Amino acid sequence: MDIAVVGAGAAGLMASGLLANRGENVVCFDHNEKAGKKLYITGKGRCNFTNLCEPVEFLSNVVRGEKFLRSSIYNFTPQNCIDFFESLGLESKVERGNRAFPQSDKSSDVIKALERHCKEVKFKFGSKITSIYKNGEKFVIILDGEKLTFDRVILATGGVSYSATGSDGSGYRFAKAFGHTINELVPALCPIKIKGLKQLQGLSLKNVTLKGLIDGKKREFFGEMLFTDEGISGPIALTCSSYINRAKEVKLSLDLKPALDYEKLDARLLRDFDENKNKNISYVFKGLLPSSLVPVFAERVGIALDKKVNAISREERKRILETLKDFKLDYCGLYDINAGIVTSGGVELSEVNPKTFESKLVSGLYLIGEMLDVDALTGGFNLQIAFATAYSCAENM
Numbered sequence: 001m002d003i004a005v006v007g008a009g010a011a012g013l014m015a016s017g018l019l020a021n022r023g024e025n026v027v028c029f030d031h032n033e034k035a036g037k038k039l040y041i042t043g044k045g046r047c048n049f050t051n052l053c054e055p056v057e058f059l060s061n062v063v064r065g066e067k068f069l070r071s072s073i074y075n076f077t078p079q080n081c082i083d084f085f086e087s088l089g090l091e092s093k094v095e096r097g098n099r100a101f102p103q104s105d106k107s108s109d110v111i112k113a114l115e116r117h118c119k120e121v122k123f124k125f126g127s128k129i130t131s132i133y134k135n136g137e138k139f140v141i142i143l144d145g146e147k148l149t150f151d152r153v154i155l156a157t158g159g160v161s162y163s164a165t166g167s168d169g170s171g172y173r174f175a176k177a178f179g180h181t182i183n184e185l186v187p188a189l190c191p192i193k194i195k196g197l198k199q200l201q202g203l204s205l206k207n208v209t210l211k212g213l214i215d216g217k218k219r220e221f222f223g224e225m226l227f228t229d230e231g232i233s234g235p236i237a238l239t240c241s242s243y244i245n246r247a248k249e250v251k252l253s254l255d256l257k258p259a260l261d262y263e264k265l266d267a268r269l270l271r272d273f274d275e276n277k278n279k280n281i282s283y284v285f286k287g288l289l290p291s292s293l294v295p296v297f298a299e300r301v302g303i304a305l306d307k308k309v310n311a312i313s314r315e316e317r318k319r320i321l322e323t324l325k326d327f328k329l330d331y332c333g334l335y336d337i338n339a340g341i342v343t344s345g346g347v348e349l350s351e352v353n354p355k356t357f358e359s360k361l362v363s364g365l366y367l368i369g370e371m372l373d374v375d376a377l378t379g380g381f382n383l384q385i386a387f388a389t390a391y392s393c394a395e396n397m
């Protein structure tokens with residue numbers, strides 16, 4: 001069989017190698033000059049290539065497409081992924097939160113392993129495909145004015161974020177031309193824009209809870225975050241972005257003291273006030289908050305920093321308490337989609353068979369990886385999705 005794979009990223013390389021190794025004639029196209037450009041920058045250059053957990057737990061980290069991905073994640077589990085890379089000579093290690101990395105900490109070693117896997121694949125790099133269409137039972141790919149024919153086509157062109165890596169969204173055009181619905185593309189795992197807190201840029205907070213009221217539904221994200229030039233980023237902000245990216249109404253706030261409920265925090269304030277009666281309130285604030293947050297916090301609660309603790313009214317103490325537990329963030333959207341670690345949205349899942357990844361609209365056409373309307377949290381889940389969808393596609397073709 002003559003098979004064209006468009007995209008030499010995580011999904012395209014996995015599928016190409018599997019098919020070529022069983023004797024199919026596979027040509028893998030990429031408009032980049034080499035394979036795995038996005039893979040190279042994953043995991044800050046270390047490539048967190050899967051998450052070594054059970055499929056059930058894995059699926060709970062999928063934000064969109066959980067049901068659709070069930071079959072492929074069970075068919076090619078995170079353990080299978082580790083074994084697959086080991087069979088290609090790549091040793092791995094598992095870190096906090098079951099995150100699997102190459103032992104060498106080098107994403108380039110993951111790419112090299114995939115290149116070894118693809119030694120029977122014919123690559124066409126730097127290729128600008130103008131169009132792909134079906135003529136009878138055959139697919140025709142127009143490349144630099146030349147017509148190439150194939151029995152099967154796999155689209156593995158990724159999303160639209162970090163477009164400099166090659167995933168510039170041009171692949172969706174091919175899917176659309178075959179009649180597929182492309183659901184709105186929105187950023188996921190993306191920094192969040194917050195108005196009016198520029199002065200906090202660079203401040204990172206640990207052990208805080210980012211609280212969201214998302215289209216009327218409450219969600220909380222506990223952990224670390226940091227303030228950026230235009231808003232917030234870091235683990236909990238990125239996670240939160242994946243849940244608010246399609247919402248109509250979003251309200252965000254921070255619980256700066258999540259370990260203490262209102263009563264306990266009030267008791268702590270009373271104790272602090274009692275011990276520091278004759279000091280300025282700034283002294284108490286500094287014991288509760290990082291110093292760069294103190295002036296912003298004082299302005300929020302409307303109390304001058306040089307006000308004496310013994311002059312703080314009951315009403316003011318209540319405001320301090322409420323602001324510590326519910327520090328409102330003026331949400332004004334997400335960063336540009338190019339800044340998202342993954343793209344949410346893409347090829348409508350009801351149009352694709354979740355076992356084979358064959359299009360339900362066009363026989364012989366397959367769609368895998370991030371171009372599908374699936375996305376997951378950070379921790380190696382998104383690459384595992386790319387590998388698992390590619391695996392099931394190749395295995396069942």
Ligand SMILES: Cc1cc2nc3c(=O)[nH]c(=O)nc-3n(C[C@H](O)[C@H](O)[C@H](O)COP(=O)(O)OP(=O)(O)OC[C@H]3O[C@@H](n4cnc5c(N)ncnc54)[C@H](O)[C@@H]3O)c2cc1C
Nearest residue numbers: 007009010011031042043048157158166369370380382383
């Ligand atoms: C900074 C960053 C860090 C990340 N870190 C992690 C991590 O540590 N762990 C994790 O699980 N996930 C991570 N991800 C997400 C992960 O990289 C992607 O989900 C994954 O690469 C998707 O694989 P894919 O094969 O579907 O798409 P891609 O890897 O994007 O590959 C698509 C390929 O198709 C090619 N292509 C596109 N259009 C065309 C066209 N028209 N013609 C020819 N070729 C085309 C592109 O050049 C590209 O090579 C990270 C993402 C980013 C941006």
